[in-house]
Amino acid sequence: MEIVRVNNLKKAYGDNKVLRGIDFKANAGEVIGVIGKNGAGKSTFLEILMTLKPYDSGNVLLFGKELNGLSTNQLEHIRKDISAVLQPTQFYKTLKVVELLKLFKAYYKSPVDIEQIITDFKLQPHRKKYFDKLSGGWKQIVSLAIAFLSEPKMLILDEPTTGLDPHMRNMLWLYITDYNKRTGGTVILTTHNMDEVELYCDKVMLLNDGINEMFDTTEWILSTGYKSINDFYLSKVSI
Numbered sequence: 337m338e339i340v341r342v343n344n345l346k347k348a349y350g351d352n353k354v355l356r357g358i359d360f361k362a363n364a365g366e367v368i369g370v371i372g373k374n375g376a377g378k379s380t381f382l383e384i385l386m387t388l389k390p391y392d393s394g395n396v397l398l399f400g401k402e403l404n405g406l407s408t409n410q411l412e413h414i415r416k417d418i419s420a421v422l423q424p425t426q427f428y429k430t431l432k433v434v435e436l437l438k439l440f441k442a443y444y445k446s447p448v449d450i451e452q453i454i455t456d457f458k459l460q461p462h463r464k465k466y467f468d469k470l471s472g473g474w475k476q477i478v479s480l481a482i483a484f485l486s487e488p489k490m491l492i493l494d495e496p497t498t499g500l501d502p503h504m505r506n507m508l509w510l511y512i513t514d515y516n517k518r519t520g521g522t523v524i525l526t527t528h529n530m531d532e533v534e535l536y537c538d539k540v541m542l543l544n545d546g547i548n549e550m551f552d553t554t555e556w557i558l559s560t561g562y563k564s565i566n567d568f569y570l571s572k573v574s575i
């Protein structure tokens with residue numbers, strides 16, 4: 337089943353033409369990595385998929401519906417099936433980890449068991465701490481746990497493992513892989529870690545000079561003679 341289809345997507349900030357004709361597709365159950373150098377437009381692309389940012393031209397279809405032209409009600413309906421890692425706000429400060437999880441569980445009407453999430457994300461020692469007092473990496477973990485609460489059909493993660501130690505990184509990937517297998521949910525993420533792309537992503541899109549220079553399976557890219565996805569990246573992208 338097709339979850340996302342993007343044709344000839346263009347987006348500029350003033351004279352800065354960031355996306356100059358992107359074609360992309362995500363099916364149910366795929367894990368897709370979006371890569372490219374700093375400033376290539378990865379976050380811009382994800383924000384458009386999250387329905388947070390307008391685009392100039394082209395087509396973006398989520399769950400078969402073209403985004404431009406949807407009413408506010410229709411957009412809200414679509415957003416129920418999407419989850420993204422939220423940027424912590426001031427409001428998070430005043431709540432403990434377990435309170436935050438309960439709040440979002442109620443908000444999403446999530447069937448997910450809070451205690452299970454606490455165990456899966458190794459949050460037991462932190463459950464009674466105020467969010468504001470957690471380290472950067474643990475704030476990231478809590479934000480990710482919240483994103484999974486709604487059991488979304490599409491999960492969008494912007495650099496989810498940046499700032500996480502190797503165990504936490506591993507744990508997060510196990511969780512992503514398990515969520516993907518269990519629910520058939522689609523995961524679209526950006527990362528600068530090419531080993532993660534090679535290990536965990538079914539497909540990879542390389543954004544370069546505003547276009548998708550490559551969009552294919554990691555398997556196919558490796559079969560063309562690159563030693564690794566890192567090798568592929570270094571040979572395709574100049575500094």
Ligand SMILES: Nc1ncnc2c1ncn2[C@@H]1O[C@H](COP(=O)(O)OP(=O)(O)OP(=O)(O)O)[C@@H](O)[C@H]1O
Nearest residue numbers: 349352354372373374375376377378379380381526
């Ligand atoms: N709101 C904005 N207004 C103006 N320019 C913007 C805005 N957001 C992003 N840009 C510009 O668009 C370009 C792409 O930025 P974007 O954040 O999408 O890239 P990225 O690939 O995610 O980068 P990074 O890997 O560094 O996170 C950059 O030149 C950036 O300065």
